[in-house]
Amino acid sequence: MSRKTTPAPRRPAKKSTAATRRKTRADADAGAARGPVPALAPKAIEEAFRRFHTANPTPKGELEHINAFTLLIAVVLSAQATDAGVNKATPALFKAADTPAKMARLGEERVRNLIKTIGLFRTKARNVIALSQKLIAEHGGEVPRTREALESLPGVGRKTANVVLNIAFGAPTIAVDTHVFRVGNRTGLAAGKTPLEVETRLGRVIPDRYRLHAHHWLILHGRYTCLARKPRCGRCIIADLCRWPGKTVAA
Numbered sequence: 001m002s003r004k005t006t007p008a009p010r011r012p013a014k015k016s017t018a019a020t021r022r023k024t025r026a027d028a029d030a031g032a033a034r035g036p037v038p039a040l041a042p043k044a045i046e047e048a049f050r051r052f053h054t055a056n057p058t059p060k061g062e063l064e065h066i067n068a069f070t071l072l073i074a075v076v077l078s079a080q081a082t083d084a085g086v087n088k089a090t091p092a093l094f095k096a097a098d099t100p101a102k103m104a105r106l107g108e109e110r111v112r113n114l115i116k117t118i119g120l121f122r123t124k125a126r127n128v129i130a131l132s133q134k135l136i137a138e139h140g141g142e143v144p145r146t147r148e149a150l151e152s153l154p155g156v157g158r159k160t161a162n163v164v165l166n167i168a169f170g171a172p173t174i175a176v177d178t179h180v181f182r183v184g185n186r187t188g189l190a191a192g193k194t195p196l197e198v199e200t201r202l203g204r205v206i207p208d209r210y211r212l213h214a215h216h217w218l219i220l221h222g223r224y225t226c227l228a229r230k231p232r233c234g235r236c237i238i239a240d241l242c243r244w245p246g247k248t249v250a251a
């Protein structure tokens, strides 16, 4: 008589290494936003920006524009959309209208058609027309140079105002988008639970001489190197300075 053997109980499948690494990075990011990543020392911050400057002395934003008005429109259109997606739609839009007066004349329906490949295009088309009309009525058709006036325009928040003040008017403002928020929190450069907290801290710690280009360096670093899911720590020029526990190279 043959003996029946009881099959060994199945072990739960192990999570893949990649999944474990992703969870570790996500946990580290969540922790970073709460503040446990050690803050970078002033010398390390100076060194990080010295390297950003050496690698790319005059960084540029990636939104196509012709003048301050088209920059403002491009930034408004870029909310919850990629710069590449906005750049596909704006050449035709700016060819048809590169001033507030021309944009107001173009009208909401035609603007809507020209930007329909961009997310939230209906609301954005409404805002583009309303802000063009407000620029004509209250600012002589010019883009204002103050934060208050910019933020009073339809569809314009603090981040958009910071980008316009920086790129169009050379103000040392720091626009905190998703990339700057992540890089600030991860590296120990500027921890904060909100974009405003990160912006305020960046404003305190970045040496004055690097302030004008700081947000471009941080955006580009977040967009091309310190990616959300798979940071390229092996090719990161500040890897030895970064304090993030989830980084994939040794300090």
Ligand code: SF4
Pocket (backbone or CB within 6 Å): 186, 187, 225, 226, 227, 231, 232, 233, 236, 237, 238, 239, 240, 242, 243, 244, 246, 247, 248
């Ligand atoms: S070492 Fe990695 S986590 Fe740190 S800044 Fe560089 S890419 Fe980002």
